[in-house]
Amino acid sequence: MELQVFVLLFCIPLVALSWALPESWQRYLGILITTLFLGLYAPESLLILTLTTLFSYYVLKYSTHIAAAMIVVCVVIFSVFVFFKLGLGKTIWIERLLPLGISYYSFRQIHYAMEAYKRKLPAHDLKDYFAYLFFLPTLLIGPIHRFPEFMKDGRRRRWDNSLFSEGLERILYGFVKVIVLGNYLISARGGALMDMLEANGYLWLSTYVDVVRYIANSYIQFAGFSDIAIGLALTMGYRVMENFDSPFRATDISDFWQRWHISLSTWCREYVYFPFYSVTRNYYIGIFFSMLILALWHDITWQYLAWASVHVIGINTWHIYHRSALRVALHRFIIAPVFWGRFITFHFVVLSFVLISGKNGEEIWRTFKILFGFHV
Amino acid sequence: MHTEELLHKSLTGELKKKVFLDLVGKQHTYGDFFSDVAKMRNLFLSKGLKEGDKIFLSIEGDYDIALLFLTCVLSGFTAVSLDPHINGNRAKAIFEQAEAKACVLEDHLFEKWGIDKSSLFALSKKETQKKGALFKKLLKSSSSEPADESSYPAVLGILENTLTDYHPPSPDSIAYILFTSGTTSDPKGVMITQRNLWAHITTLKNVYGMDDTTRILNNLSFYHADGMMEGPVLTAFCQGTLVRLVKKFEISLIADILASIYKHRISHLIAPPSMLALINKFSEGYEDSFQTPDFKFIISLSAHLEEHLWQNFEQTFKTKIVNVYGLTETVSGSLFSGTSDELRKIGTVGKPVDCEVKVLDESGNALPANQEGELLIKGDHVFKGYYKNQEATDKVLKDGWLYSGDLAVQDEQGHVKITGRKKNIIIVGGFNVHPEEVSEVINTHPLVLESVCVGVKDTVFGEKLIACVVASDPAKLTKNVLRAFLTEQLEINKMPADILFYKEFPKGLAGKVQLKELEKTFGKDQAPDQVQQDLQQEIFRLASSSFKVDANGLTMSDNSQTVNGWDSMAHLHLVTQLEERFNTRFGAAEIMVMNNFKSIEDILKKHLSNA
Numbered sequence: 001m002e003l004q005v006f007v008l009l010f011c012i013p014l015v016a017l018s019w020a021l022p023e024s025w026q027r028y029l030g031i032l033i034t035t036l037f038l039g040l041y042a043p044e045s046l047l048i049l050t051l052t053t054l055f056s057y058y059v060l061k062y063s064t065h066i067a068a069a070m071i072v073v074c075v076v077i078f079s080v081f082v083f084f085k086l087g088l089g090k091t092i093w094i095e096r097l098l099p100l101g102i103s104y105y106s107f108r109q110i111h112y113a114m115e116a117y118k119r120k121l122p123a124h125d126l127k128d129y130f131a132y133l134f135f136l137p138t139l140l141i142g143p144i145h146r147f148p149e150f151m152k153d154g155r156r157r158r159w160d161n162s163l164f165s166e167g168l169e170r171i172l173y174g175f176v177k178v179i180v181l182g183n184y185l186i187s188a189r190g191g192a193l194m195d196m197l198e199a200n201g202y203l204w205l206s207t208y209v210d211v212v213r214y215i216a217n218s219y220i221q222f223a224g225f226s227d228i229a230i231g232l233a234l235t236m237g238y239r240v241m242e243n244f245d246s247p248f249r250a251t252d253i254s255d256f257w258q259r260w261h262i263s264l265s266t267w268c269r270e271y272v273y274f275p276f277y278s279v280t281r282n283y284y285i286g287i288f289f290s291m292l293i294l295a296l297w298h299d300i301t302w303q304y305l306a307w308a309s310v311h312v313i314g315i316n317t318w319h320i321y322h323r324s325a326l327r328v329a330l331h332r333f334i335i336a337p338v339f340w341g342r343f344i345t346f347h348f349v350v351l352s353f354v355l356i357s358g359k360n361g362e363e364i365w366r367t368f369k370i371l372f373g374f375h376v
Numbered sequence: 377m378h379t380e381e382l383l384h385k386s387l388t389g390e391l392k393k394k395v396f397l398d399l400v401g402k403q404h405t406y407g408d409f410f411s412d413v414a415k416m417r418n419l420f421l422s423k424g425l426k427e428g429d430k431i432f433l434s435i436e437g438d439y440d441i442a443l444l445f446l447t448c449v450l451s452g453f454t455a456v457s458l459d460p461h462i463n464g465n466r467a468k469a470i471f472e473q474a475e476a477k478a479c480v481l482e483d484h485l486f487e488k489w490g491i492d493k494s495s496l497f498a499l500s501k502k503e504t505q506k507k508g509a510l511f512k513k514l515l516k517s518s519s520s521e522p523a524d525e526s527s528y529p530a531v532l533g534i535l536e537n538t539l540t541d542y543h544p545p546s547p548d549s550i551a552y553i554l555f556t557s558g559t560t561s562d563p564k565g566v567m568i569t570q571r572n573l574w575a576h577i578t579t580l581k582n583v584y585g586m587d588d589t590t591r592i593l594n595n596l597s598f599y600h601a602d603g604m605m606e607g608p609v610l611t612a613f614c615q616g617t618l619v620r621l622v623k624k625f626e627i628s629l630i631a632d633i634l635a636s637i638y639k640h641r642i643s644h645l646i647a648p649p650s651m652l653a654l655i656n657k658f659s660e661g662y663e664d665s666f667q668t669p670d671f672k673f674i675i676s677l678s679a680h681l682e683e684h685l686w687q688n689f690e691q692t693f694k695t696k697i698v699n700v701y702g703l704t705e706t707v708s709g710s711l712f713s714g715t716s717d718e719l720r721k722i723g724t725v726g727k728p729v730d731c732e733v734k735v736l737d738e739s740g741n742a743l744p745a746n747q748e749g750e751l752l753i754k755g756d757h758v759f760k761g762y763y764k765n766q767e768a769t770d771k772v773l774k775d776g777w778l779y780s781g782d783l784a785v786q787d788e789q790g791h792v793k794i795t796g797r798k799k800n801i802i803i804v805g806g807f808n809v810h811p812e813e814v815s816e817v818i819n820t821h822p823l824v825l826e827s828v829c830v831g832v833k834d835t836v837f838g839e840k841l842i843a844c845v846v847a848s849d850p851a852k853l854t855k856n857v858l859r860a861f862l863t864e865q866l867e868i869n870k871m872p873a874d875i876l877f878y879k880e881f882p883k884g885l886a887g888k889v890q891l892k893e894l895e896k897t898f899g900k901d902q903a904p905d906q907v908q909q910d911l912q913q914e915i916f917r918l919a920s921s922s923f924k925v926d927a928n929g930l931t932m933s934d935n936s937q938t939v940n941g942w943d944s945m946a947h948l949h950l951v952t953q954l955e956e957r958f959n960t961r962f963g964a965a966e967i968m969v970m971n972n973f974k975s976i977e978d979i980l981k982k983h984l985s986n987a
Contacts, residue, residue, distance in 0.1 A: 114968070117965055118965045118968055118969050119965070120660075120969060122631060122661075123628065148661050149661070151631075152631070152635060152661060152662065155631060155632060155635035155636075155639070156635035156636070156637075156638045156639040156665075157639070158638070158639045158640075158641075254943055254944075254945070258943070269944050270968060270971075271968075273944055274944075274947075274948075274964070274967050274968045275964050275968065277948050277967070278962070278963070278964035278967040278968070279964065281952075283945055283948060286944070286948075287944075319945050
């Protein structure tokens, strides 16, 4: 949160100057302010971002074999990302666990490389690419917005009262979500409720509240920060893609992944699922690798791998069921299928998140035992 | 048109600071522009020009041609404007025929066209030395450069912008003469009177619903009636703003053009079908461009708008196209399809507004509904005649009715559909090309024995010009040799898209070239639209089974975001089905971009053409 406030502080002059200075200065302004910000708070990230930006741009620009260039860029960027994700950064000179924003800018660079391979990049130069990766509102917390959209907004941005006001509203909503709903209501008050329930012997209910609280807090916090990022971008005239679309209204697990962390899930679909499918011609392998990358993006632990595996099984099972005669038969008898779809999806997601919320295997096992009535 | 009111409001009133023209990023206010109009008017008056005198204009630069044209139109002089890139012989013939009292030409054209400056008041356009704005102001007072009365735009620096003794021109005086077609020996200058012009501009303003908040994006040439009349003239009349984004339309600029709809708060985009076809094809990611609070509709004019393009474009961009039919002889438009439900019918040019139409058979009898005949138009906007060409005028203007030369049918509701053409004109991307004019130029090449030019259907430009040539020495006369020759002689819009060589032409007994026989040799009038529609229907059929949706509800503008059921698994199901159906295999990059029907169609077309 503290860092987000600093981002906001740097964004104030950025937004003001972005409307005051001529259009031709815009790209340089964004790059300069982000450079100052990263220089102050995360010089190691500034260095990595600058070097990888130059590397990916020039390799893709000057390579005569675009498929090879794309593979080289993806492998290098992904290796750097995994290197730091594994905590190996500490072995050199970086104190911080993870360079600021690396999860986002690495995936943006891979997106750029894949779009270059698809020959879908709009005409641009190095400063456009730098401006995209150095876009301060989304630098640290996403969404993983896309380069063609960034270029489009750069082309058409103009002062728009309603857009600016919408941006301010989104920032406000974001802070309300993070501070009031997330920090106060769900964390503090929710925690107190859980403690009270546990103290009164309602162990099952207390555990249920705890697991729901975990995912609700994850959603509210992340959606709140996304709101702030989207709002800041709007105040500069940029419409950044949404990251959440009422995920708990999802009626099945496939639907959930089209509503939860959309910028990452669509990234995985476009750049992992489709390539793996086109090579293997196997749906299930595509889904497996997508979820694997999605898990790795969060953390490289057995818990995330287990969480991803559960979702792979869930999604594939749903797809088989969705196209089966069983579904048609069942739907003849089920009353309110939408409600049951939401109910099952929500609880599947809540239970899967137990795998990543628990501190260790023992705690996870204990939670499951309580929830399924095996705890004595 | 209250021309007086416009001038006063611009020079001293509420319009003074308002932007009139936004030309490639440079803004010109009503105050600045009409101040220059007043200056040029004063100059011409001081040289003894009076109402009805012709001023010949042929200069580069949108601001300059708009300024001089409006100076003429508002002052009562007759503007004779000619594209400076026109063939030299033709330009010279037109210049001589015009008998202008004054001219403003690019400096090099005087020599190129052999124009004697002493015979009239001549202004030559010369580039001035550009100074920085700051130093320009500092140096202005100390400038010792002599004022040059024969050089434009330098002359603006020494003229007064006071509007003395202004009175609106007489309705019967000729506002302008536009030379549209015809051979060198038979040029046709369309004479439009002040009454014609303002009657039609009033119609346009009303039918398009324009007012002072209107912001028009029109990138057509100001030497084209649709560029000038539906550009600066209409804009000034509405007291709105005209935006021109690029000096010349290019595919690489489509993204900029689409982005500008929001950026410049455009309310009306004026574009020929060829531009719409290219926008439709190369606009991926910009499909939401017309979803802005200010945008009203697109105005398609200058050429036939294919029904398929019309529907596809409207579906893709979720906007409305108004199809306009008109001729240079009717200022710009006459019939309109789309501004209201009553006028709109896709595939037609709608109904006449502020004018009458009828359809006649060969014998001159009025035809009932749904029967094909020649379209006639009558109204205040119909031109006075061809300049110094009574014979040509008599052929097309009888009892106030203009014989359009276009074949049409009118349905019971009054909607008119253009079905063919009686006159020998080819419309290439909105530009009228007289095939005889191009043949005439080709025949001047020493190695050409004879030539014929014909129009062929084209998916982007509507029609394209094919030159059929018989060479005296086929070994020496290649396409490149002839192209290089023609580049020097013809405007870019009149250049043949292809040149075909023949040993001899098929001829009839009278020795006349049998065009129908000739056309068979290169497959005229192919209908690619049907093939395209069949492919789309097949894609929709397969998609409906993959996504479990109704095929009739799918449109080419749909994508993975807009179709329920288009998830990752269903996407790959569709890909597999397409591969089986068309017996092909898509690559990784292709599968990744097939997330909308348009991409799927493009990729499939590529595979099918390679098969």
